[in-house]
Amino acid sequence: MEPARVAIVGSGLIGRSWAMVFAAAGFEVKLYDIVQQQITGALESIRKQMKELEESGFLKGALSAEKQLALISGCTDLKAAVEGAAFIQECTPENLELKKKIFGQLDLIVDDNVILSSSTSCLLPTRLFTGLKHVKQCVVSHPVNPPYFVPLVEIVPHPETDPSTIEKTYALMKKAGQSPVKLNKEIEGFVLNRLQYAVISEAWRLVGEGVVSSTDLDLVMSDGLGMRYAFIGPLETMHLNAEGISNYCERYHEGMRLVLNTFGPVPEFSGEIEQKINQAMSEKIPVVPQQLDARREWRDECLAHLAKLKKQMKSD
Numbered sequence: 001m002e003p004a005r006v007a008i009v010g011s012g013l014i015g016r017s018w019a020m021v022f023a024a025a026g027f028e029v030k031l032y033d034i035v036q037q038q039i040t041g042a043l044e045s046i047r048k049q050m051k052e053l054e055e056s057g058f059l060k061g062a063l064s065a066e067k068q069l070a071l072i073s074g075c076t077d078l079k080a081a082v083e084g085a086a087f088i089q090e091c092t093p094e095n096l097e098l099k100k101k102i103f104g105q106l107d108l109i110v111d112d113n114v115i116l117s118s119s120t121s122c123l124l125p126t127r128l129f130t131g132l133k134h135v136k137q138c139v140v141s142h143p144v145n146p147p148y149f150v151p152l153v154e155i156v157p158h159p160e161t162d163p164s165t166i167e168k169t170y171a172l173m174k175k176a177g178q179s180p181v182k183l184n185k186e187i188e189g190f191v192l193n194r195l196q197y198a199v200i201s202e203a204w205r206l207v208g209e210g211v212v213s214s215t216d217l218d219l220v221m222s223d224g225l226g227m228r229y230a231f232i233g234p235l236e237t238m239h240l241n242a243e244g245i246s247n248y249c250e251r252y253h254e255g256m257r258l259v260l261n262t263f264g265p266v267p268e269f270s271g272e273i274e275q276k277i278n279q280a281m282s283e284k285i286p287v288v289p290q291q292l293d294a295r296r297e298w299r300d301e302c303l304a305h306l307a308k309l310k311k312q313m314k315s316d
Contacts, residue, residue, distance in 0.1 A: 004027065004028070004085075004086040004087075005027065005028045005029075005030065005084050005085045005086060006022045006027045006028070006029050006030070006085060006086070006087045006088075006089065007029075007030045007032060007081050007082040007085040007087070007088045007089070008022075008029060008030070008031045008032065008088075008089050008091060009032050009078070009081070009082075009088060009089070009090045009091060009092060009102060009106075010032070010033060010090065010091035010092040010093075010119075011031050011032070011033040011038050011039055011041075011042035011074070011091075012042075012091060012092075012093070013145070013146070014091045014119050014143065014145065014146075014147065015031065015033075015042070015089075015091035015119075016031075016042050016045055016046050016049075017143070017145075017146050017147045017148045018089050018091060018119070018143070018147055019031050019042075019046060019072050020046055020049065020050065020060075020068070020072075020148050021060070021147055021148055021176050021177065021178065022176055023061075023063075023068040023069070023071045023072050024059070024060035024061030024063070024068055024176070024177065025061060025175055025176040025177055026061070026063065026071070027071065027176070028071050029071055029072045029073070030073055030074075030075050030081045030082070030085065031043070031072060031073070031074045031075070031081075032074075032075050032076070032077075032078055032081035032082075033074070033076065034076060035076065036074075036076050039074035039075070039076060040074070042074065043072065043074055046069070046072060047069055050065040050068060050069060051065055053065070053304075056301075056304075058304040058305075058307075058308065060148070060177060061177070078105060078106070078109070079109050082106065082109065082110060082114070085114055086113070086114060086115070086172075087114065087115045087117065087169075087172055088106060088110070088114060088115065088116050088117060089117050089118075089119060089141065090102055090103065090106075090116070090117065090118045090119060090120075091119045094120060094121060094122065094123070096123055096127060096128075099118060099120065099123065099128055100127075100128060103116060103118075103128060103129065103132060103138070104132070106134075107132045107133050107134050110134060110137075112134065112137070113137075114137065115137050115138075115139065115165055115168060115169055115172075116129075116132075116134060116137050116138045116139070117138075117139050117140065117141040117169060118138075118139075118140045118141070118142075119140075119141065119142060119143055120140055120142060121142055121190075121193060122188075122189060122190075122193065123140075124156075124186045124188065125138065125139070125140050125156055125157060125158035125159075125161070125186050126158060126159065126186060128140070128158075129158045129160075129161075130158070135158055135160045135161070136160055136161060136162040136165065137161075137162065137165050138158055138161060138165070139155060139156065139157055139158070139161055139165050139166060139169050140154070140155070140156035140157075140186075140190075141153050141154070141155055141156075141169060141173065141180075142154040142156065142190055142192070143178075144192065146300060146303070147178070149300055149303035149304050149307055150303060150307075151177065151178045151179040151307070152178070152179050152180075152181065152192065153173050153178045153179065153180045153181070154180075154181055154183060154190045154191060154192060155169050155170060155173070155180050155181065155182050155183065156183045156186050156190055157183070157184075157185070157186070158186070159185075159186075166182060170182060199221070201266060201267060202263065203217050203221075204267045204269065204273065204277070205263070205264050205267060207273065207276065207277055208267065208272075208273035208276070213280065214276070214277050214280035214281060215280060215284065230306060230310070231310065231313070
């Protein structure tokens with residue numbers, strides 16, 4: 001799919017990040033929201049971010065910040081916002097009824113060629129798109145927050161999604177510089193959150209049972225597993241940590257099963273353990289806007305450096 005017009009429905013954090021991703025690839029972007037003040041604020045935020053990224057050398061794409069900014073405009077009329085768009089990315093809050101309302105409205109005004117895509121992180125396509133006239137053109141394109149720095153996109157079909165919709169979405173995401181993966185069918189949590197929740201669940205149990213502190217638990221991931229997982233996944237890690245997957249399973253399957261059988265039930269994520277972890281995290285990063293925002297900015301800077309390194313490593 002060649003660079004064309006993309007419509008973003010919702011100008012929050014994810015919507016703004018998507019707008020920057022597509023503009024970096026040369027797409028014309030129309031950013032929609034219901035209130036002009038939200039659009040104005042979003043465009044100001046995008047301008048500030050792009051200028052800072054350009055100054056620090058982390059701006060994506062071949063175009064200058066000014067040229068990318070010229071590709072992004074705002075609109076408070078949904079029909080006008082999506083007119084001429086080849087791809088529509090919905091980025092409204094994670095509320096089923098709100099999203100269904102938006103897609104119901106889009107279903108009435110789009111033609112048979114545009115792709116209708118949702119940024120939802122957990123709502124199944126069958127819950128979002130079933131009954132729509134254009135259901136064959138519907139797909140979930142779940143990004144990782146923040147999409148500008150973390151390129152993964154999970155493409156999740158509805159049972160009635162046309163295969164060409166998946167292929168076109170995949171090609172579009174590649175063109176935009178993202179790293180799309182195709183799910184063959186929908187599943188609760190998709191893939192990323194299923195893996196993430198498995199890690200969070202065991203992390204919660206280990207801290208709750210007094211095995212390790214919250215700070216040291218995070219260090220196990222950031223300076224241990226995360227170092228490898230920044231470049232290779234768990235299956236390739238297994239493959240390289242032995243003479244291939246089969247050899248790894250032969251060596252370690254008994255130990256893995258022994259450990260896995262000691263895992264406890266799914267935590268409640270509340271009560272005394274929640275208070276314990278919250279206290280530890282709050283001592284490290286106080287729960288006040290200035291502190292949280294500063295830490296998020298630091299996180300994004302780290303991700304930008306990592307993204308640049310990964311790009312360099314892949315080209316070598």
